[in-house]
Amino acid sequence: MPHQHRPQSRLSHTGDTEDIVALLAPRLVHFAGVARTEHVTRAAAEMGVPQSTLSRSMSRLEEDLGVELFARHGRTLSLTPAGRTFLTSVDRALGEIERAADEVRADADAATGKVAFGFLHTMGAETVPGLLHAFRADHPRVRFSLVQNYGEAMLERLRAGDLDLCLTSPVPDAPDLVARRLDEQKLRLVVPADHRLAGRRRIRLAEAADETFVTLEPGYGLRRITDDLCNEAGFRPRVAFEGEEAETLRGLVAAGLGVALLPPPTVPRPGVTELTVTAPRAVREIGVAWLAGHPDTPPVAAFKKFLLSRRGALLPT
Incomplete structure (x- = not known):
């Protein structure tokens, strides 16, 4: 086989992680498909992309890395040792992405999705179990991630994206949050x-x-x-x-x-x-809060609507 020139990396600093990820990420699926078939034409047909696009993608991937990933034999290819090493990590990364996509789709499913819900310690023994029981009468498969904490800590977790909704007191007044008063509790x-x-x-x-x-x-x-x-x-x-x-x-x-x-x-x-x-x-107001401008998944929207329907009847009498 004629000598193949080693590709020259297009990255000036190999340690620049953000640059290399931006360059490589769009080509990883193409690489995995070609590596699996060891044939550009067959891989292009399976993935539904033009053969010329796939060939350019592989050439640019090798240029980005500065490493030969394939040995070329006419129309067929075989992985080099570097290519096999790279494929192991690419398969792992793509598998993680697929699992993450499956997880977020499952969490957003209207019937079986998940709600991250925070509430005060004093509401954990009776109020919240009663709410969840009533909600699941119509949404029996919706899952909940429950967090008990004091008010300020829950608002921090709302802002961090760890919670979808929280029951808290006092009812917060902040520009980045939406809050609705639900009930009051005598002290x-x-x-x-x-x-x-x-x-x-x-x-x-x-x-x-x-x-x-x-x-x-x-x-x-x-x-x-x-x-x-x-x-x-x-x-x-x-x-x-x-x-x-x-x-x-x-x-x-x-x-x-x-x-x-x-x-x-x-x-x-x-x-x-x-x-x-x-x-x-002597009373404390109880309210529900969520992050302003944050889109709701169907299960979160359903539970939010349910909580707002309980205004004035949230707490046991």
Whole structure:
């Protein structure tokens, strides 16, 4: 066979990854097809592209790499050692792309797709399971990826594209997000069962100005609401303990370590008394949020419509 000149790479710096990917990516499927058939004419017929296009594509691929991938024998080809090495990686890469395409198509399927849904810890025991049960009555095969977190962390994950929708409080007001108020939840002042106020049913929050509070950590929506309500009542709460979950705070109250403003529990907890706050109006709004301008897949659109239909009836009574 006559001597073949080694192709000169068209890349000035072989380490320039972005340039080499941009050059090579459109030709990888062509290369895999020719390598599989070892015949340009047959590969062109199988892939439905002109033979001349395929021949130019292979020549340019070798020029881009600066490596001979094929040994030519008239109308037939055979892979060089470099070509066999390259084919192994190309097959792997194309397989990953095919699997990724299958995955995103499956996630977007109207009947069996996936919804990435975030919600507050306090809604995980009863509210969210009830919502999912009701939604799946009409969409039995839609899958969910569920994330429990505090509000700000969920909004960060919305912005990062990790979540499609989230239930959060307070309802966010940001230009890059769309949010809709769905319901509100009354907050109660939770005190130890042997506390001086435990015999009461109602209380003005100002009457707890001298109490020690246990709260969620800064950054949690309920912590911000607690601080704002206490400020409206004319005092700044003296915080002794900060936690990450409402039920942990109830346990601290039951142990006599302070009082707390909390939403109603899923089941009554012994050792505490829960008082209705008459002033100021102690509620937290619950809303659904999503990324503005972000297109919805059919399952996400269906679940969003379902949530919006639950306005005023989101939370158990």
